[in-house]
Amino acid sequence: MKFRSIYLSVALALALASCGTAKITAEPIAIKTPIVAKKAALTESQEKRWSHLDIVKDSIPGMSVDRAYELLKGKKGTKVIVGVVDSGVDIAHPDLKPVVWVNTKEIAGNGIDDDKNGFIDDVNGWNFLGNAEHENLELVRVLKKGDDGSETYKRAKAEYDKEIKEAQAGKQQMDFIMKADQKIRAELKKENYTVEDLKGLKSADQLVNAVKPQLIQILSTMDKAEFDKEIKEGKDHYDNQIEYNLNLKFDGRKIVGDNPNDINDKKYGNNNVTGPVADGAKHGTHVAGIIAQTRNNNLGGDGVASNNVEIMAVRAVPDGDEYDKDIALGIRYAVDNGAKVINGSFGKYFSTHSDWVYDAIKYAADKDVLIVCAAGNEGMDLNEGGGIKERYPNDNRLSQKEIADNFLTVGAISYNYGPGLLADFSNYGKTDVDVFAPGVRIYATTPENTYEFLQGTSMASPNVAGVAALIRAYYPKLTASQVKHIIMDSGIPVSIDVNLGGDPDDKRSFSELSRTGKIVNAYNAIILADKMSRK
Structure with a gap:
């Protein structure tokens, strides 16, 4: 046997x-x-x-996954x-x-x-x-514990001051662009306007005229739908930062119910x-x-x-x-x-x-x-x-x-x-x-x-x-x-x-x-x- x-x-x-x-x-x-x-x-x-x-066959620096599968045929x-x-x-x-x-x-x-x-x-x-x-950023959780005189607290405080300032400026910019976009759509009476539409727009609105050159430059590299998506994502990002990530009063863990x-x-x-x-x-x-x-x-x-x-x-x-x-x-x-x-x-x-x-x-x-x-x-x-x-x-x-x-x-x-x-x-x-x-x-x-x-x-x-x-x-x-x-x-x-x-x-x-x-x-x-x- x-x-x-x-x-x-x-x-x-x-x-x-x-x-x-x-x-x-x-x-x-x-x-x-x-x-x-x-x-x-x-x-x-x-x-x-x-x-x-493939970097050699296609002149594109991919990972040659397709070629790897050729090696694995029958295995x-x-x-x-x-x-x-x-x-x-x-x-x-x-x-x-x-x-x-x-x-x-x-x-x-x-x-x-x-x-x-x-x-x-x-x-x-x-x-x-x-x-x-x-949830908060970890640096916010550090600040919530109070100033213990540590280098970690000092670093967290300096980073927080920098990030909250950037988030507020970013939100203001997104709001500014979205407000101008709404006015342009109203004046042109169309949602998906083009670079040509902007170039032909004669507006008396100071906000529209201030943003128009920037929008012309942006829309020359992407269509309006993609632009709308990018702006919305940008606004959501800065809103979330201010409301949740950098908000010293926000407690995102309470709903979980554990001690982290x-x-x-x-x-x-x-x-x-x-x-x-x-x-x-x-x-x-x-x-x-x-x-x-x-x-x-x-x-x-x-x-x-x-x-x-x-x-x-x-x-x-x-x-x-x-x-x-x-x-x-x-x-x-x-x-x-x-x-x-x-x-x-x-x-x-x-x-x-x-x-x-x-x-x-x-x-x-x-x-x-x-x-x-x-x-x-x-x-x-x-x-x-x-x-x-x-x-x-x-x-x-x-x-x-x-x-x-x-x-x-x-x-x-x-x-x-x-x-x-x-x-x-x-x-x-x-x-x-x-x-x-x-x-x-x-x-x-x-x-x-x-x-x-x-x-x-x-x-x-x-x-x-x-x-x-x-x-x-x-x-x-x-x-x-x-x-x-x-x-x-x-x-x-x-x-x-x-x-x-x-x-x-x-x-x-x-x-x-x-x-x-x-x-x-x-x-x-x-x-x-x-x-x-x-x-």
């Missing part, structure tokens, strides 16, 4: 070896000759999926659970429904914690914010992973789509790893700054319930309980889970002067030493290979950013069966999380640390000078903007993963 068992095991291994495990012999993509710097003119179809295209991957710690996910979106994680150990709607994991009816994930939507300063107070939240308002889940739904929206279905964009992932929704990021407690418990929830990759498209510059998050990162490392995180959108050097800016989460406790080898920080690039390659908004840093990935105008799912172009390092991070999930799906024996280094080592190095913060007079070599000086490349990553898996 023993010999027969051994024989069957060997036969099975040989059968598996002959079915989908053939060695990949393709050569990695490399920039062997200088690519002519140019501002890309994308077609409509390219724009919706440029991050999947069978396993399902990988990706935890999306974010603002919530619209799990009813048709392009995400097929990939939503289902906790099969839980019986939906029976009000019982069937799997004894501490969360009742957590069928698709958990909502650590309950019915809360808006007690990590052991864990019985809070609910199983509504979308959240109380569908639009509040736009950010998380978009992030989930970048990773997992269905490929090649002629709807929206394409997910990096859609055929091989399940999205576990963890709602922990409000409109405002996230609480360290929610992030720490959210990471632990994802780890404990089977996630092998976690995406964190959030961040802040003050943290009152950062140790809880550091402990959660180390916990994830111990459980072989990779965390991919956005570098931030302030267009600044996180390592200016050789130091480290206080941006959270990070994996280094604001020192030069990493606490764990399972954490990737991602900056954003645009589709313009040349001086404009670094996204205007993206943070960078020689030691505190690991790699870069597409993050400008990324097309993906948004709530209630819609799609939008959004941008930020928030979009670059899930692009990389998708590559990580693809690797873990086809090479499940590779560890989180190995996957991290495969992504870093297999990227395409770039040494051209690029604009910092969109300033053409402030340039630096792209090679100096991160640990690797590289753009993530899925094709190269699969080749290296295949090679490492055979060692």
Whole structure:
């Protein structure tokens, strides 16, 4: 019997070896000759999926995802659970429904914690914010505690004074433009006026004449519908800042019902992973789509790893700054319930309980889970002067030493290979950013069966999380640390000078903007993963 068992095991291994495990012999993509710097003119179809295209074949600095799938033809991957710690996910979106994680150990709607994991009816994930939507920034929460004479309080006060002034000025400008827009529409007797309409408008109104040159300039680069959308979003942003994010009298946590300063107070939240308002889940739904929206279905964009992932929704990021407690418990929830990759498209510059998050990162490392995180959108050097800016989460406790080898920080690039390659908004840093990935105008799912172009390092991070999930799906024996280094080592190095913060007079070599000086490349990553898996 023993010999027969051994024989069957060997036969099975040989059968598996002959079915989908053939060695990949393709050569990695490399920039062997200088690519002519140019501002890309994308077609409509390219724009919706440029991050999947190829720098050599298409002259677009995407991640070569399409070419990666060519390598994987005939190979069978396993399902990988990706935890999306974010603002919530619209799990009813048709392009995400097929990939939503289902906790099969839980019986939906029976009000019982069937799997004894501490969360009742957590069928698709958990909502650590309950019915809360808006929140203060962390610096406001610091100020609310009172002046304790600390450097943290002083820094928070200085930042608050700066931000409230900017928010008030921004709101005033938005209100000014919207008022002028209303008058112009009334005078022209039309809603969607054009540049030609404005040029022909002879108005006696001082406000209209003051704004008209600015509007002519704006409408020469976008249509009126897009302009209206941008202005509304700008007004909503500044209104939210003043009413919620920077409002010292606002308490967004009361509705949750827990003590956010007690990590052991864990019985809070609910199983509504979308959240109380569908639009509040736009950010998380978009992030989930970048990773997992269905490929090649002629709807929206394409997910990096859609055929091989399940999205576990963890709602922990409000409109405002996230609480360290929610992030720490959210990471632990994802780890404990089977996630092998976690995406964190959030961040802040003050943290009152950062140790809880550091402990959660180390916990994830111990459980072989990779965390991919956005570098931030302030267009600044996180390592200016050789130091480290206080941006959270990070994996280094604001020192030069990493606490764990399972954490990737991602900056954003645009589709313009040349001086404009670094996204205007993206943070960078020689030691505190690991790699870069597409993050400008990324097309993906948004709530209630819609799609939008959004941008930020928030979009670059899930692009990389998708590559990580693809690797873990086809090479499940590779560890989180190995996957991290495969992504870093297999990227395409770039040494051209690029604009910092969109300033053409402030340039630096792209090679100096991160640990690797590289753009993530899925094709190269699969080749290296295949090679490492055979060692």
